[in-house]
Amino acid sequence: MQQNQQSDIKTHVGFAKTPEPPYYAVIFTSQRTEGDRGYEAMAQAMFELALKQPGCLGAESVRDVSGLGITVAYFTDEPAIQAWKQNSEHLVAQRLGKERWYSHYELRVAKVERAYSGPRSSPSS
């Protein structure tokens, strides 16, 4: 049964395959500056690198035509978030983000307490 559930979830491209709560969410809302200037390649690399980070449970990322984006990365716990924050390649990306790629961003760290999915799955609590 568990294997079936797993493969059901995997068919939903773009969604993170997170376990039952509790776990952590890092919510990063950002407004891009004009022009690519290396952004797209780095964003893709960082998304893939985050997913390989120990304790990373998955991530979801969307950016609209106006350049407003929301990325949510899910982690097992706070130490995993801190390790990702200190990752050397990620530190370079963070610096370029501040200097070059974002006119503004908000980063919020939150503990996920409950989760639902749909439209066909039933609520988990």
Place this chain on the structure above:
Amino acid sequence: MQQNQQSDIKTHVGFAKTPEPPYYAVIFTSQRTEGDRGYEAMAQAMFELALKQPGCLGAESVRDVSGLGITVAYFTDEPAIQAWKQNSEHLVAQRLGKERWYSHYELRVAKVERAYSGPRSSPSS
């Protein structure tokens, strides 16, 4: 000073003007089905209605060209989230979302513990 900070924050279109944590985030990730079928008008109405809901601190919403979207709504506490979930107009939108507008969604309720912004503001913790 507080008024200046307030108006600085208001210049960032698309970002929620949230207070110092703790507060709650409702993270709604969704994949749209094909065709509008009343979606855009309802989505705009629900976004505005949520912002008027007592205890709602703000919201951020992005959808990309593939139809993947992330909306994060911020609330003071759990009772405010429950009241919004039970709002009668929102209940209609939730039903149509399940029946018509979303091929899949994930909804996560999380307690925001800390927050940062940039690139010019200094970290809040």
